[in-house]
Amino acid sequence: MLFLCLILAHLIADFYLQTDEMVKDKINNIKKHIGHHFLMNGLVLIVFYLFNYKENGIFSHLINPLLFIVIIHYFIDILKIKLLDIIKNSNEENMKRVSFFIVDQLLHFVCILLVGKLFLGIDFAAIYEFFLSGEKWSIINSVLFTVIVIIFATTVSGHLIRILLGSLPNQLLTFEGKYTFKNERQEANYTKNHTGNRALAEEYNYTIFGKHDLSRGKLIGYIERLLVLVLTFYSAYPAIGFIVAAKSIARFKQMDDRNWAEYFLLGTLTSMFIGITLGIVLREVLT
Structure with a gap:
C-alpha cells in the first residue's frame, strides 16, 4: 500500500499541482515544484510513520526517505531541463521530448523503488511472488492501483500525446x-x-x-481512453471500433486534408494503444 501511495503522491504533485505556467518556465519554478513533492510525499510518509513505523525511528522511516525523494527529484528535473534546452522547439524533435518525458518518469519510479528498498523495508520479492500466485489484492490496494491507472489513462497520457503531436498548426x-x-x-x-x-x-x-476548443478536445481524449480502458478490461474489443468510427464520422470533411488526416491518425492510434495497454494491465492485475 505504501508503495502505491508514494506513486500516487508523485503523480498528483507532477501532473495536478504543477500548472502550465510552471511547465513553461520550469527552471524559475523548480523550488515550487519540489515543494509540491515535499508536501505530498511528506503527508504519505507521516501517515504511515504514525500508524506503522513509529517504533522504528523518525529519521530512518520519515526524514531520510523524504529527503532522498526530494533531492533525487530535484537533480532529475534539473537534468531534464538542461537536456530540453538544447532541443529546438519543432515537431521534428517531438520524439526526443517524448523519450525524455518517459525516461524522466521511469527515473522517478526507480527513485520510489529505492526508497522502499533502502529505507522503508518493502519486500518487493514477496510482492512479486504474491503477484505470480494469482491471489487477489486487498480492496484498498485495488482502489489505489485503479486510481493510478486512471491517472495514466487521462492526464499522463494526455500530456504525452500533446508532446508527441506538438502544437496544432493553423492549416489543421x-x-x-x-x-x-x-x-x-x-x-x-x-x-x-x-x-x-x-x-x-x-x-x-x-x-x-x-x-x-482545446479544453473540449482534452475532455474528449480523456473520455475516449477511459472507454477503451473499460472495454479492454471486459475484453469487449469489437466495441472499440465504434469509438474510432464515431471520431472519423465527426471529422469526415476534414479527412480530405492529408496533413490533418495524418495528424488525426497519429493521435487516435496513440490514444488507442495507451488505452488498450492500460486496460490489459488493469485486468491482469485485478483479476
Missing part, C-alpha cells in the same frame, strides 16, 4: 468554408475615345477556419 484547424467576393468598377470616360467598355474587376477569396 477546423475548416468552415470558402467565400469569394468580387468588386467591379466601370470607367465610363474610357468609351469617349475607345470602343467597348473598360472595367476593373477584383476578386477576393477567403478561407475560413475555426479554432479548436
